[in-house]
Amino acid sequence: MKQHRIAVFGGAHIDRRGRISGRTAPGASNPGTWFEETGGGGFNAARNLARLGHRVRMISPRGGDAAGELIAAAAAVAGVIDCPFTFLDRKTPSYTAILENDGNLVIALADMELYAHFSPRRLLQRATRELVAASDLVLMDANLPQETLAALVRAASGEGRLVAGIAVSPAKVIRYGECLAGLDFLFMNEAEARALTGADNADAEAWPALLRAAGLSGGVVTRGGRAAVAFDRLSACLASPPSLPALADVTGAGDALASGFLSARLSGLELAASLRHGMAAAMITLRSPYAAAEEMSLSNLREALALVPVPRMLS
Template identity: 35%
Template sequence: MITARAVTVIGGANVDVKLTLNASPVPATSNPGRLDSSPGGVARNVAENLARLRVPVRLISAVGNDAHGEMLLSEAHAAGVDVTSVLRVNEPTGTYTAVLAPEGELVIAVAAMDVTAQLNVSALQARRSLLEDSALVIVDGNLSSEALSFVGCTAHEAGVPLIIEPVSVPKAAKVRALLHLGLQVHTLTPNCQELEAMLARPLSTHEDLLRAARELHGWGVQRVWVRLGADGSLFCTARHAEVLPALPARVTDVTGAGDAMLAGYAAALLEGQSDLQSARFGHAAAALTVESSHTVSPVLTPEALHARLKGN
């Protein structure tokens, strides 16, 4: 069981701009749709989800000295996240713009996250004691390779469990470099495409995924949790692998589902739940999130997760 100190979440915080199409996309022309915006960013989303699940959590990120940055910090603080360690810099706050199909599935997204480069080794060194005093460190792939390595080495040396969220295919290569340092990683949470990028080969079958997980175990990753979208997930340890089904849900918007899934998993681990049961709590959090138009579901609570699992 992980101890009950605060969780430290490190990585991206940005404004989510979501453009939902009225009909199937037509390339190379204007498509009618509607626009919504909300607080976002993988690390920020995970931190807010954890706070809504009543987990003590601090966020280490970087935002601009602008209205967007102020909004992100105030919204996270209102949800219960400690934001006192977030950098404020003279650059625009990051944005994530997603184009969604009418049924809520992602068509394409653009992440303008240059501000996250300010979260460098020097900035993290100044916050080293926070990492060392964490119950759990969660880091996303928005950081530079050097910053990721610093976080990984610091957590490893302090004996703090580390969870890594790759974020996207282009950023997964940085995670590969970190894993080759031979550190102990509590959990890695890629989807299939990110896992392919980390291992530099296609993974087309269930057996391919199992072999990939075994290879990652050899690199020091204790738990490989592969997201399979509507097919659920594959949870692998050195001794056991199991496919967990996704819970039924009426999809409104898939944005933020993976972040909620990670937060539900981490919160359950902190409660003392088993690995697999914690992953199931993650699936419950994802189901609640895809039914909401918000990136972080306002109805997410521990009671809601228990009720969702009981109902399935």
Template identity: 35%
Template sequence: MTDTSKKEQLYELIRANPFVSQQDLAVELRLSRSAVAGHIASLIRERRLLGRAYVLPDKRPVLCIGAANLDRKLRTLETLQMGTSNPAYAEEVHGGVARNIAENLARLGLPAALLTAVGDDPAGSALQSRAESAGIDTRGSLRLNDTYSGTYTAVLDERGEMVLALADMALYDKMTPEFLASRAPQRSSAAMVVADLNLPQDTVATLLQDARRDAVALVIVAVSQPKMARLPQDLHGLRLLVLNRGELETRVGRKLAGDAELAAGCREVQAQGAQDIIITCGGEGVYHTSYTLAGEAGLTWLPAPKVDVVDVTGAGDAFAAGVCWSIYQGNNDLTLACRRGLKVAAMTLESPDTVSPLLAADILEEISEFHPLHLPQD
């Protein structure tokens, strides 16, 4: 067999398993380690591989880093009454911001990977199994002994709107900068990184530092007002921050009543280094940062489509996934990205599932041109 055919065989083995070791390749192809290394070097020179972990150009995933929880949803059957027992319907589903975004992306046809932490309990096994069955690469995730997996318990009213949520997510504090360093092969393969703020502040700072160094798009998704404290002051390297009005108010330390004040708050966060910001407003719609022809920074408003809400759980994560899908395509039109995000969120709101089973690779391709409402800058 010629050297060329051996190299092609090696390439196909790497396509099947980008994390295969050189020793395994040598055994499979009956070659020396030095011969395998030579073929890999040749493929890298040809740009058919991109370096560490044998990254394939057409297989670079969106890497989602953060929470994968067991979500418990309690929905009242009638109007909720505080201070007393309410008849309710209960269910358990797989959730977590990073995990939900990864599953949405996988269903939308993108290669998706997940770095999370799970316990050694049945919930941890189920979370990992569900992710893998959805096509998500979880090989770098942290399995903690003698620890329960993260949980999120939401109380919903009879219309499916959230009344209260409780989160037990202390295990994500184990996802330290040292943990990130130990997962260098998985991280080096990413075309984009999406992180939620369940991570420790030092870990988020490391992701920002790496984004500046490697020029890989980093999207951060806020999870609550208390966890805004985990967002570092220096945001240089941040491609996009997705948060709601309350979380933005927490960041700037004041109420943002009108559109002009909201725009001023966004400019303040952009001055800290964030390139773009999206402010979600639930069922009403979203704002995103934009610029006038004169180069002045302001906001663009997009209303949400009207839907019959079945369950709000996961809608925000679905929106973020739709936005990331659009950015992954190389399109920098944030209005288009938000329209795609709103489409995925609407499908999720109309579904009893945290991730809509109707999502498919071609769902978002039909969404293109649109003329949004540009708000006054002052």
């Protein structure tokens, strides 16, 4: 597979997840376990794409603290070229969640203020402009401010370059509103698709028309364990994910799907084949306890592909 040049703009932060061991006792100390790793939609995708053989640069705001050093170390391990905008007097963003024993969320705290400081003017720096111009794919996530996403889409559009986005959450995906038409693909789940379109209870096959009407020319909508739908300007397809005997953690599966899909698309594969590659990458992540699976590789992706069914083309 040819190595492509990729620039990723977006979230690179610390994810902390605490799981209560027994029955939740509100307002009291609960025994449990604690897990911490580096995360962020953009950073997860950047590490996956690097492990799939691409030359990836990650551009993200970061604090001058120990958490920022952890992210730099994780980038190096995955083979990502780290290009942070470092704010020495601020904290690296973090997301902290407390989960019940069954995995349901009790409460979470998102300390993401630093992302608001990634303004459009930072895209005007010569090194950043040259990086975008030299890239085959520019990928972003909605942790960035709305005006920055719009400016980045404008800067990246044209010259045969792929421009793609990761939704992150229903609350943040609407930040793409004014630049949807400039994206080649947007990766989202059903809740995020509903936030963009205002549609409730849409069937999988209805999402391409609804999202095109909203201004998007291509995207993928995942639906948990149910069939995912992908579309571009000319076609649409539907594929059901294979059942897995056990799931380690669903965190990062959507970012992995975006990575596998875009890697295939960069290699010239059509929509259905790209969706299969995306689902295979998601499978690898679902088997891993980490949001960016250390097992992600071309050889493991080929093995996982054998388990993914051929998508059904939609009329």
